Amino acid sequence: MLANFRLRLSHIFFLLILFVSAACTRITTTELGGGLIPIVDGVNTFDTIMELQTDTFEETDTTRVYNSDNMVIGAITNDPLFGRTSAELNFELYPSFYPFSVPGSKDSLVVDSAVLILSYKGFYGDSTQPLQVNVQEISPATPLSPFTSYPVNHPSVYPINTIGNLGNTATIDIRTLGDSVNNRYENSNNQIRIPLRLDVARRFLKDYDSTNAYRNDSTFKSFFKGFSVKVQSTNPANALLYINLLDTNTKLALYYNTSSTGATVRDTSVTYFKFNSAASAYANYIVRNTAGAEINNHITTTSKPDSLVYVQSFPGTYVRIRIPNLQGLSNRIIHRAELVAEQVPDDNNILTLDRYFQAPRLLLLSAYDSAKKQKRNIPNDYLVSTQGPNTVDFGGFRTFKTVNGYDRVAAYNFIISRYIQGIVTRKDSSFTLRLSAPSNDSLNFTPPYPNNLVSQMYYLNAAVGNEVANGRVRLGGGTHSRFRMRLRLVYSRL
Structure with missing residues (x-):
């Protein structure tokens, strides 16, 4: 009987290890096994929305185009949102x-x-x-x-x-x-x-x-x-x-x-x-x-959490995102952590200027290392290989959806499950995040845990970003009443 008890105990331990390993692996609807995310039942699996603080900053970094890139000439004289x-x-x-x-x-x-x-x-x-x-x-x-x-x-x-x-x-x-x-x-x-x-x-x-x-x-x-x-x-x-x-x-x-x-x-x-x-x-x-445009009332130089935030392709603006309560989360199994950003339509120009001035094809969610004063990849989730960055799995490509009575709202989703799991399990650093529309840009890339001891600069060209000056979008911030930017967590308690 003692042998049977030990055998059952070993089986339970094996299943627990298998369960935790699966929970620490990012699962998306585009991957095999995406349906394995547990149904939220309020008893074993929970679904919560975390509060975000968002504000808009002018991008002060330099941006370059290279002779193989498409370059731009022109003039925009009537954009009431961005100038x-x-x-x-x-x-x-x-x-x-x-x-x-x-x-x-x-x-x-x-x-x-x-x-x-x-x-x-x-x-x-x-x-x-x-x-x-x-x-x-x-x-x-x-x-x-x-x-x-x-x-x-x-x-x-x-x-x-x-x-x-x-x-x-x-x-x-x-x-x-x-x-x-x-x-x-x-x-x-x-x-x-x-x-x-x-x-x-x-x-x-x-x-x-x-x-x-x-x-x-x-x-x-x-x-x-x-x-x-x-x-x-x-x-x-x-x-x-x-x-x-x-x-x-x-x-x-x-x-x-x-x-x-x-x-x-x-x-x-x-x-x-x-x-x-x-x-x-x-x-x-x-x-x-931006003089006289709506964005001019929302750009900050210090801190001004806002319900409306603005991303304009380089050279332009970015959004700073802070998650105040993230570092204090108790240890848990993160099945899915998804940051969702949605466009706030311009009702006055919804069939004209809002259609002409399209949202960027790609937004980049990055972490900001205040010590090195550099953008870095979202730890453990934004990965780079010989084929380039994993933007299809990580997210950032523009999609359109029907929401709140509008039939064509630009939306961006980012899967940051491993990043959140590292914070709640290993007490990894919780970074201030940035949402930008890069053209030719760079960020400090660190491989995922446990190989995160070295880093190197990684350069994003226009082919994996946006053409220079192409795209702008007004997004709902962390306190917007209808198009709230949000971090959704699906998790289980240990």
Whole structure:
């Protein structure tokens, strides 16, 4: 009988260990076994909502775009929630070789035209409103460096001065940018074509040659500092355009004809200057202005817990989240810990501006290490492997749901069960959390327990985040009456 009792006791102990191990493993509805989360019965398994304190801060970190990223030009002049945005793009285009020369003799060359062509990759905002675009020449007083990755929001290197327009103001109808361009020189689409003045074309085709500006790249840079593309920040402009400099659609097209072979028959030809990833400098400058907007009444510099919070993609704002009673929770089995954030719709513009200015495709929930003054991953839950971060399991991708009488509310869910389990079981640190909309960003990554003794910086590029300046969302804070940000715990007592 004693042997039977010991056998039963060992079985009970084994089942208890198995139960605790399963409870410490994050379970989501997308994983096999997601239905194993116990039914909340009020006796063995409990469901509770933890209080959150939330407030909005301006993002002061620098943000960079790299030459392979999509960059942005445009102007948002009518966003009552988040205010105004302006974005300009400064860059250099070079001949394909040096010393460069146009075929034929200079005397026989007849200048036709010059067109700056930009590769169009999409838009953010209201496409029904046209944009007024100017192309200017960068001043010799503020040349760009090809060895510098300029931050989009760092005022010490801006403004980049210009010395006048290179053409008339071009009116851009965003709805037509996907149209095809078919002529003897182009068979393409998704081009923004901006004509330049005839004297600009003459300068590149006749004034510059292999004896002066086109001897080599450094000489050419001394003659011409580059292009600055700006959008007039006046109504009704209300959109941002995304441009890719490395795409073959981005180029300076110079049209001309010449008797290059000495024959009497002449025909129009074209030569292209393009972006050189190894030599061309660039800088994307983005300015946010919240004056007069609703967000301006909610941004804090210290602490002001709020029922409304605002996340704007970089460069923009983030939300600080504190969970006051988390560190004092007694030990328990955490079956699921889920942080839920929901958009508060703008009733005055629900079918117009609220649809044009979409919420970010991804929000990042991170912990803030006040000692190192760094963002870090949520311990044990936000994981990084050779395939990248586990954002599908962890959460953060925008979804839409029907709630409180609205049929399209942006929502974000984050599964932080292992993080909470570590706090209640091992008394791990409880961090202040941050909710942001990253583009190119970094955080200090620490592997999950028990391998959490080393850490390294991990960089998130736009492919796993958001395009720069793309997305903004007003969320319910920890005390909102209808769209409350909340931490839901499903747990069992030991």
